[in-house]
Amino acid sequence: MRTRDPQRQQGAGWLFVSPAILVLGVFLVAPIGMALWVSLSDWSGSGSPISRDVNFIGTENYNALLADPGLARQDLMISFRNTFYYVLGVVPLQTILALSLAVLLNNRFLKGRTFFRTAFYFPSVVSSVAISLLFLFLFAGSGAINNVLGWFGVNGPNWFQDSRGLIHIFGDAVGLWSLAAPPSWMTEPSVMGLSFWEWFSGPSVALSAIMMQVIWTTAGTFMLLFLAGLQDLPVEVEEAAMVDGANKWQRFMNVTVPHLRPTILLVVTLGFIGTWQVFDQMYVMTQGGPAKTTLTPAYLSYQAAFTNGDWGQGAAIAFILFAIIFILTTTQRWLMRDKDVSAQKRADRGVRRRQRSRRTRAIVEETQRKAQSS
């Protein structure tokens, strides 16, 4: 019975997983390792990054991006600012929109459910480049959006050319400050190379147009996740809530949302990661403009490497972005954790630990007794 031989099976096991390990290694581990090396080297983009001409320069690339005052740090901070406002706008809105759509479409008495599901999911299937090009035309200065706004007497902006920040515009409208001459208490103090005025600009009009596009596109994908979660919700629970006299809103807040908690956590996490990494839209539509207000870390990384030939900085930006996403999603998962469940887990662990120590004590006493008796 050679096949039953445990040693043989062990070898076969490794043999079976080796293609996967090889593929993951070549396409995942090795490139990440190379990128890490490039971010610590002065590689100029010609020849192999591990040839003898390439020198280790420590954290110089990271210093240029995070510590030394200069253009590299300024651009990275601008991209952080833009992405911060972008995430702040996109993640809550796309989650709420997706949840609302899912709840609407989960209604058993809705006619044409399949049609609507397909319709709302459709943008997620279409390539983001195609959608971006479409939105370029929709939001052009004399495009469809501005024409529709015109019916209501609104003179729409030239969306993708407009670098004014929304907070700036709002402050200007309520008379807090003037856009043309920002007050010195805003322009004087500066943090990391950007003045308060620049930090608190809000998303620019151009970035807002991209945000609208992204919310519209991704809501369908996340709607699908919510729909799957809703299918798991037993009808009896809802009926029980109905019998208890809960109205629609109460049922939604106290039955549906708690039930969907894991899905919401997943959607928000995916949303965070996706929005911090946003690249396609900037590459196709704005190339970081107008006035750098749609510059994002992912696009900046691409630009640093392929346009400026600064490969080390490009790789360093990618790792800084990774660190940010990692820290933010970890924090977010910790903040949104189910407090009852984690309290329960902690309690369980405590019980187990006590049991274990009791058992150990018993064993120790047993051995001692045996030792004494012999």
Add this chain to the structure above:
Amino acid sequence: MKNQKNQKNRLAAPFAVGLLSALALTACGGDGFDDQDTGDAEEATSAEGEASLVMLIASSGEAETAAVEEAAAEWAEASGNEVEVRVAADMNQELAQGFAGGNPPDIFYLDAAQVAQQASDGNLHAYEAQDNEDYFPALQEAFTYEDTQWCAPKDFSTLGLQINTEKWEAAGLTDEDIPTTYEELAQVAETLTEGDTTGLVFSPGVDRVGAFVVGNGGWWLNEDATEPTGTSEEVLAGLEYVKENIAEGSFAYAGDVDAGWGGEAFGTERAAMTIEGNWIRGAMSNDYPDVDYTVAELPEGSAGPGTLLFSQCWGVAADSEAQTQAVDLVNHLSTPEQQLEFAEAFGVMPSRQAATEDYSSAFPEDAPFIAGGDYGRGPVNAPDMTQVVADLNSQLEGIGSADLQQMMESFDSNASAVLEQ
């Protein structure tokens, strides 16, 4: 039980080591540890026997691809070599991948703004084509970095002033009013500004505004491109001129009149005049065939005529194994006759002075553009300046309300940080 577990580990360890070393080998690639040439090798490599060259071009369209393919095939047949013409979707990226992987295309289009960067990275093989002196001196200059001319100019474009004939006549202006100085330009722009129409509209950024800097005798960097000169009187005067006229409303950026670039503003007739190169002809005849216009040279500033010059060259890779053949192909592609054929096929201006006369008689309406070849100025030509220029571009977008002195001080400090390295 314990024994068995140990045996498992004994088997797993060599397996893991084997996998890891396989990975390391793949990561290194074939020639990972080879010594690399630094680029400016004195001796050109030459393929033995029949060479097969790869040419990477950034084509403007079907016409250009076909013309280049045909010309390359002619050479291939005559010389007994092979050429494969590839059209790049994203030139910068594909070139960068080629250089990083150690097998770049042998011959490729290279923008003047990229020459210094690629030369200092050691990616270029420096060569001179036959009759190098025949190229416009400004073009030779545009591809020179550290006293070496790195490649042969392929063709070039300059900026000119396009005037909407209908609006011009409606404003009561005649041929004699075509502006020859900056003052006159400001005047006619003011006259032409009416209702929805702005007198002069152009795209933001150094590639347009820079023309006024040149006309005032200034430039962003000094002659040797070793120090920034952004706060010099001449540069500030050029910017001040643009700023004043934008503030008055007779000049505007394309974005301010709902257009993506100067040509679009001109085509939609939101602009009575614009500043673009000879590429605007294609856009006008394709998208706005009903707009009638004339082209004039850019007016003169206080320091004489000033325009900007854009050009690409035939780059030859330092890593190419058939540099001699590649240069031979360049020679074939840059004869005056061949350049005229290209001009005919896809509307580029020949970089050789020997071809200029024939070109001018074939395309008399392009005379203002070709005149710019004598006094035009190429792009900023120093390594690592891309990000600095991009930052200046984004600041120039807000020139109407900018503090010019402060803006150029920040340019100077950014540029010197890069140039001093």
